[in-house]
Amino acid sequence: MASKSTNSNNNENKSKKKSSSGGSGWSLNKVSFYTICAAAIIYLVSIILAAIGGKVAGLAGIFQNIAAAIMVCIVAVNAWRYVKNKPTIWKVLYVVVLLVIIVGIIIPLVL
Numbered sequence: 001m002a003s004k005s006t007n008s009n010n011n012e013n014k015s016k017k018k019s020s021s022g023g024s025g026w027s028l029n030k031v032s033f034y035t036i037c038a039a040a041i042i043y044l045v046s047i048i049l050a051a052i053g054g055k056v057a058g059l060a061g062i063f064q065n066i067a068a069a070i071m072v073c074i075v076a077v078n079a080w081r082y083v084k085n086k087p088t089i090w091k092v093l094y095v096v097v098l099l100v101i102i103v104g105i106i107i108p109l110v111l
Contacts (some may be wrong), residue, residue: 028077035074042067061108070107072098 046063048058076098083094 027072032074037069039067039071042070065105065108069102072101072105 042063046060046067048064050060079094079098085088
Protein backbone atom coordinates (compact mmCIF):
# COMPACT_ATOMS: atom_id res chain seq x y z
CA MET A 1 0.00 0.00 0.00
CA ALA A 2 2.83 2.36 0.79
CA SER A 3 4.11 2.13 -2.77
CA LYS A 4 0.72 3.13 -4.19
CA SER A 5 0.53 6.24 -2.05
CA THR A 6 4.12 7.14 -2.94
CA ASN A 7 3.33 6.79 -6.64
CA SER A 8 0.21 8.89 -6.31
CA ASN A 9 2.18 11.56 -4.42
CA ASN A 10 4.82 11.59 -7.16
CA ASN A 11 2.11 11.96 -9.80
CA GLU A 12 0.52 14.81 -7.87
CA ASN A 13 3.87 16.59 -7.56
CA LYS A 14 4.52 16.23 -11.28
CA SER A 15 1.11 17.63 -12.15
CA LYS A 16 1.61 20.54 -9.75
CA LYS A 17 4.89 21.47 -11.41
CA LYS A 18 3.31 21.58 -14.86
CA SER A 19 0.55 24.02 -13.93
CA SER A 20 2.56 27.21 -13.57
CA SER A 21 0.81 29.18 -16.31
CA GLY A 22 -1.95 30.56 -14.10
CA GLY A 23 0.26 31.82 -11.30
CA SER A 24 1.09 35.34 -10.28
CA GLY A 25 4.49 35.34 -12.02
CA TRP A 26 5.20 37.32 -15.16
CA SER A 27 5.68 34.75 -17.88
CA LEU A 28 6.51 35.79 -21.42
CA ASN A 29 3.04 34.65 -22.50
CA LYS A 30 1.37 36.94 -19.98
CA VAL A 31 3.59 39.89 -20.95
CA SER A 32 2.82 39.19 -24.61
CA PHE A 33 -0.91 39.26 -23.95
CA TYR A 34 -0.78 42.56 -22.07
CA THR A 35 1.47 44.00 -24.76
CA ILE A 36 -1.04 43.11 -27.45
CA CYS A 37 -3.79 44.75 -25.36
CA ALA A 38 -1.70 47.91 -24.90
CA ALA A 39 -0.88 48.00 -28.61
CA ALA A 40 -4.58 47.70 -29.48
CA ILE A 41 -5.37 50.66 -27.23
CA ILE A 42 -2.56 52.68 -28.80
CA TYR A 43 -3.82 51.85 -32.28
CA LEU A 44 -7.36 52.90 -31.29
CA VAL A 45 -6.03 56.23 -30.03
CA SER A 46 -4.10 56.72 -33.27
CA ILE A 47 -7.24 55.98 -35.32
CA ILE A 48 -9.16 58.59 -33.33
CA LEU A 49 -6.36 61.13 -33.76
CA ALA A 50 -6.20 60.47 -37.50
CA ALA A 51 -9.97 60.94 -37.76
CA ILE A 52 -9.77 64.28 -35.96
CA GLY A 53 -7.15 65.52 -38.40
CA GLY A 54 -5.28 68.79 -38.14
CA LYS A 55 -2.15 69.02 -36.01
CA VAL A 56 -2.99 65.94 -33.98
CA ALA A 57 -3.04 63.75 -37.09
CA GLY A 58 0.76 63.65 -36.95
CA LEU A 59 0.54 62.07 -33.51
CA ALA A 60 -1.29 59.08 -35.00
CA GLY A 61 1.84 57.94 -36.81
CA ILE A 62 3.92 58.40 -33.68
CA PHE A 63 1.52 56.27 -31.65
CA GLN A 64 1.56 53.56 -34.31
CA ASN A 65 5.34 53.47 -34.25
CA ILE A 66 5.34 53.26 -30.46
CA ALA A 67 2.96 50.29 -30.62
CA ALA A 68 5.17 48.63 -33.23
CA ALA A 69 8.25 49.19 -31.07
CA ILE A 70 6.57 47.61 -28.05
CA MET A 71 5.62 44.55 -30.06
CA VAL A 72 9.11 44.28 -31.56
CA CYS A 73 10.51 44.09 -28.02
CA ILE A 74 8.42 41.03 -27.24
CA VAL A 75 9.28 39.38 -30.55
CA ALA A 76 12.97 40.18 -30.01
CA VAL A 77 12.96 38.33 -26.69
CA ASN A 78 11.39 35.26 -28.31
CA ALA A 79 13.81 35.47 -31.24
CA TRP A 80 16.80 35.65 -28.89
CA ARG A 81 15.59 32.54 -27.06
CA TYR A 82 15.62 30.78 -30.42
CA VAL A 83 19.01 32.13 -31.53
CA LYS A 84 21.06 31.97 -28.32
CA ASN A 85 22.06 28.32 -28.75
CA LYS A 86 22.67 28.60 -32.51
CA PRO A 87 26.04 29.26 -34.20
CA THR A 88 27.48 32.77 -34.18
CA ILE A 89 26.18 33.63 -37.66
CA TRP A 90 22.62 33.36 -36.34
CA LYS A 91 23.42 35.80 -33.53
CA VAL A 92 24.99 38.24 -35.99
CA LEU A 93 21.92 37.98 -38.22
CA TYR A 94 19.71 38.59 -35.17
CA VAL A 95 21.59 41.77 -34.26
CA VAL A 96 21.60 43.07 -37.85
CA VAL A 97 17.88 42.43 -38.31
CA LEU A 98 17.05 44.01 -34.96
CA LEU A 99 19.10 47.11 -35.81
CA VAL A 100 17.34 47.45 -39.17
CA ILE A 101 13.96 47.23 -37.45
CA ILE A 102 14.95 49.79 -34.80
CA VAL A 103 16.24 52.20 -37.43
CA GLY A 104 13.06 51.62 -39.46
CA ILE A 105 10.99 52.65 -36.48
CA ILE A 106 13.10 55.62 -35.36
CA ILE A 107 13.88 57.28 -38.73
CA PRO A 108 10.24 58.03 -39.60
CA LEU A 109 9.78 59.60 -36.15
CA VAL A 110 12.72 61.94 -36.70
CA LEU A 111 11.90 62.92 -40.28
